[in-house]
Amino acid sequence: MNKYSIRVKVNKEWRTAEVTATETLLDTLRNKWRAVEVKNGCAQGDCGACSVLLQGRPVNACLVLSVQANEKEVTTVKGIGTRENPHPLQTAFVEQGAVQCGYCTPGMIVSSAALLAQNPNPSQAEISEAISGNLCRCTGYAKIFRAVADAARKTKPADRRQ
Amino acid sequence: MENTEYLKPSDIKELLLLMAENKDRATVIAGGTNLIPEMRNGVRRPQVLVDVSDLQELTGIRLDKDRLTIGAATTIAAIAASPVIREHVPILSKATGELGNPLTRNRATIGGNLANASPCADTAPPLLALEATVHIADAGGKERTVPMDKFFMGYKLTRLGRGDVMTRITLSLPYRKVKGGHTKLGLRKAASICVASVALMLLKENGHIAKVRIAFGSVAPQPIRAYALEALLEGKTISDALLSECNALLKREIAPISDIRGTESYRQAAAGAILRRNLLQAWS
C-alpha cells in the first residue's frame, strides 16, 4: 500500500500523517487529527458541512485529497475564533438564534468568514451566494442571513481577519 | 481504495515525463471535484494520480492583444472572478459563476470540467459558442490543438487519449459589437446539475445577423454546437417567423433524454424558450 507523509498546518499548528493517495482531507482531519468540528454530511461536496479554508479559500474538505493539502494551511471553525476571542460571526450566530442543531454551523461560519474577509459589506444576495454551498435543514437560512449581516456591521476594519 | 500511486510534478517538463513513464496508468487530477466522488464510489480506480493543481504553467488567465489564454488548471472561481473574463467574454464569466457552489468552484478547474465531458458541463456551451481551442500535450511532449467543437466525441468521450494532458484553452476575443447570451436552467438556484442550457454569440450588422454561434448543454449526449440553427439564422433578420422556424428546427438539432431531472419534452420546450430569449436579447 502506497503511503505518503504529509504535513499540513491546521489552525496554525503543523500536523503530520501517513496517508494513502486517495484519503480525503476530511477523513484525515477527523480520524487522524481529531478535528471532528469538520463534519461529514455527504462526503461528496453536496452539503458543505465539511467546509474549511485551504490557503484561505473555502473548500469542501471531502473534495481535497490529503496529499494535495501537503505543506498547505487549513483553517477550521476552531481557527476562526475561540470563546475568549470569538469571531463576530460566532457571536452574531449565538445572539441572533442562527444555531439550531448546529451541524451545518462550523461550515457556515467558515464560508461566511471567508465572505467577510474579502467583502466586508455584503448585500443579501452576496451573503446567500457565499453560503449557497452550505445546506441547512433547520433554520430556513433566515437567522443565518441576519447573523452574517449583523457580524458585517459589527466588524470594524481593524478586527477583520480570515 | 487499492494501491493508488500519487505523483506531483513541479513543472510542466516533469509532468510530461511522468505522463510518458506512466502513460496507460496515469489519471490527471486537478481539483478532483468529479474524480474524488468517482473514486469513492468505485466508478474510477486510478492506478496513478498525477496532480496538476499547483502547476503554475497550467494556471492563469492571460490576455495578449485579442488572444485569451486560460490555463487548464485554472479554478472555476478564478475565472468567474476575473475582470478580464467579465469584460471580454461575459458569457464565460456567467457560466462559471453558476457552476456548482462557491466551495466546489474554488477547487474545480476548467480543464477538469471539459475532461469530465458530462453533457451538462457548464463551461462547454460558452466555450463552444466562443469557438475556443483546446491545447493538448501528449506523453511525448508534442502539442496539438483541437477546436472546441471537435473536442467532444460522444457521451463522456473526448479527444483526450491515454497520456494526454490538457494544457490550456485559448480563444480569440469576439469583436466589441458581438453580443453574448447564456442561460442555465437547474432545479434549484445553486448547486444544480444543468437541465438545459444555451450559450450564444451574435454579431448584428446592417440589420442582419452577420454571424451567430449557438451551443447547448444537457440536451444531447455531449455539449453541442447548433450548426443548422446557425446556418438558418445567418444573414437574416430576427422576426417572429424566424424564431418559429428556429423552434421547429431545434427539434431536429437536439436530442434530449428523459431522466430524473426532466422529461424529453420539457427539455425540448425549455431549450426553445431560452434560445428564443437569448436571441431576442442579443438582437436588441
Added chain:
Amino acid sequence: MADVIYSQAETHTTPDTASKGGYNHIGKPRPRHDAWSKVLGNTVYAADYIVPGMLYAKVLRSEHAAAQIRSIDTSAAGEMPGVVAVMTAKDVPNNETVTKFGQTHTVGGFEGLYRVLADKKVRFKGEAVAIVAAETLELATAALQAIKVDYEPLEGVFDPVAAMKPGAYPVGEEESNLICSYKVRKGDVEKGFAAADVIVENTYRVQSVDHAYIEPEAGVAWLDDEGVITIRAATQVIEHFRGIADVLGLPQNKVRVIAPMLGGGFGGKEDITVETYLALLVQKTGRPVSLTFTREESILAHSKRHPYLMHYKTGATRDGKLVAMEAELISDAGAYVYLSPWVLLYSTVNATGPYDITHVKVDTHTVLTNNIFTSANRGFGANQPCFAYECQLDELAQKLGLSPLAIRKKNYLHTGDSLATGRVLENAVETEATAEKVVAALGEPAPPRHAGEKIGQGIASCMSPYGRMCFLHDTSRSYVSVDLDGSVSVRCGVQDLGGGQASSLAQIAAEALGVYMEDVTVFHGDSALTPLAGTTTATRQLYMSGNATLKAAATVRRNLLEKAGRMLGMNPAFLDIRDRKVFIQPERKPWMVVEKENRECTISYGGDRGDIIVSEICGNNDPDTVIPLTDVVKAAAADGIELYCVAQFNAPARELLDFKTGQGQVWPDLTFGTIGMEVAVDTETGMIDVLKIISCFDVGQAINPLSAEGQMEGGAIYGLGYGLCEDVVINKGVTMTPSLAEYLIPTAKDVPEVQSIMIESGGGIGPFGAKGIGEPATVPAAPALANAVTAAIGVRVHALPLTPDRILKALGKI
C-alpha cells in the same frame, strides 16, 4: 402542605410559579445555552465520539427490492484478518419482535413487526441482511464485499393501489398488504352534495421525501464496567432501550441509550436506526463499536414520508359554506409497518383541515409495498391532506368568485367548535387571525420582471396537533435541583434534535427559580441517569417535559420560599425570587411610609384603599428587604429541606378512537396557523422564484421567541422543499435519487427571508400557555406554494413537487 406532585389528567400548569413582576426569561430572546459550544465547534455529535479500541461496523444491504434469500455465506468474510464479527439473522437472539411502535407504555393500538436483519425474504432494496465489525472501516467494507448472498428475485409490488388488490404480491408474511383502514362519518355526504351549489373533485398525488438532516445516522456503543450495553446514538427516542433489550434477550436495565445533541431529526431518527446493530455487535464482541451511515445509505435505507394518493370531493353553497366533503386517502407504507397506522390516523382526523364542514365522509388506508418503509416525518400525516384540502378550498373559491381569505373565514373553526370527529376545540383557535395577518403582510404583489413571468400569491391554513395521541397515556418526567451555590441542575431524558428542546427547560427552570439562564445546566438524554421524558416527536417536548420541569421547579421554588418566609417571619405568598434574590413583592409594599408603632393603618395602592396591618405583610422587616438566594438555599439545606424534585407530568389520557365512527379525542391540543407565499413563475421554462414567505402561528406563549421563530422559518423552508424540489424518485423499488446531488433540498439562494409573525394567545396547554410549533410550522408551506403558483399561472397541478415539467404540462406547453 406540599402539593400533590402527581395528578391524573392534568392538562395545564398555571404560571403561579413565575415572578409576579412579569416574566424574566419566558418570552425573551435568550441565546440558547448550547449555542456557544456549537459555534465554536465543540459539540460532540454521535459520529464525533471515540472509545479507545472501538471496532467499525458496516451493514450489508439487499440489492433487490423483493427477493428470497436462498443462502448467505459469511465464511470468507469471517476469516478475513481484522474482521471480528459477522452476523446475520440467525445470530440475533430475537431477530423478530412484535412491537407496539412508538409506544412508551403498553397501551393501545397496533403492533408491527420489527425485524432486525432480513431472514429468508427481503422486502425492500437496502434492507439490512448482515452486519460486520472490523478493526478499520476499510476492513469492514471489504468484509461486506466478501459476504455471498444468493438471492432469488421475486415480483414485488410497488404501488399501494395495486398492492391493495386481492391476489397482489404479498409483501410480508400475510396474504393482505392492507395494514389498516380508518373512517370518519359525520352526517350524510350525499345529502350534503345534493345541497351544494358547487362541487370540486380532484385526485392529488404527493411524493416520497427524505428528512435530509445534515447529520447522517450514527452511534458508538460499548459495554460498561457493570455489563450494561451503552449506546450513544443520534436518536429521538432513548426509550428504545426496551426494544433493543428485547432483541438481545436482555433485561431492560442492561441496555442504556444516550442521545447527544443531534444534527437534526425531523422524525427520521425516531425509529431505531443504528442502535440495534451496535448493541448486537457489542454483545457479540465485547468491544466498543462505531457505526455511521453514509448519506447514500441514509437515503436508501431510513424511513421516508408516506406518499399519498388522495381523492377529494368537496361541496359548498354559493356563500362559500362547506357542506360536504368526501375523501379517500391511500398511503404507501413501504416494506414494514413502523408508524404507518399512526400517521394514517393523523391524516384521517386532519383530512378536513381546520374547517367546519357539515357532512363528512373520510376513508383512509395504508398499504405495504416493496418500497422503502415510510414512517414519521415532521407533520406526521397532517401535511398530505393539507395539500389536498387547501387546494380544494382555493378551487371552490375561484368557482364562487370569493377570495381565498373570504372562503376560509366563512368556514374556520373557532374555540368551542367541534372537529368532524366530535372533538371540541376547547383551547385557543386563532386560525382566522393568522390568515388575516398573513394576507396583510403579503401586501401588493410585485410586478413581473419580464414578459412571460407571472406573479401570484397564495395562502394555506392548517391545524396540526401537539402532544402525542391521548390513548398512549403520555407522561414525562424531569428532575430539578438547586445546589448550595444557587446553581440549578435539570436532569431530563429529553432528546435535543436542534430545536432547543433542552435549552427551553433551562429557560423554564431559570424563570421558576428566579436565577439566570447561565445558572442552569441541563443534563439530558440518558436513559439510565435522567428521568425519562418520552420521545422527542409529535411536537410534544415543550408541552410535556416543559410542564414536568415547571412542575418540579415549582416544588423547589415553594420549598425555598417557605424557608425564606420562616427566615423573615412572613407569609411566603408575599415573597418573590428574581435574579438570584429573594424579596418582598413590590405590589405588596405600601405606597406610603407607615409608622411602625402604629399597627393599624390605612395603605393606599394607586388610589384603592385597603385596611392592611403592615406587620402582617412585612413582619419586622424593611419592605425593601432582599436576601441572596444562596443564603436561603444554604439555610434550607441545613434544615434538610428538599431542594430537588422529580415530577411527572401527565397528558390527558383517553381511550382509542372509535374506529367504526371515527369519533373521539385523539390529541391533547392542536396548533393553528397560516403560511402565505408570493411567487414568480416563468411560464416558458416552468421555473419558480419564491419572492415572499410569511408565516403566522399562534404559539400560545413563546418560551424563547428566537426558537419559536426559528421553528416557523425552518418549518416553512422544510415544507417549501416538499412543494418545490424534493422527490425521492423510486422506480420499482429502486431509488433513483441516491445522494444529495440528485435529492435536492433548498439552498440559501432558493429562499427569500421568511417573515414570521407570532400570535401569543396564551391559550396553549404547555408551560406558561405555550403551544407546540415544531411540526405545525411546516404543514401549510407546500400548500401555500401550490396556491400561489396556481394564482400566478391560472391552472393547478394536483401533485407535488411542482417541477418545471409539471408547470409546463399544466400550461399546455408540452
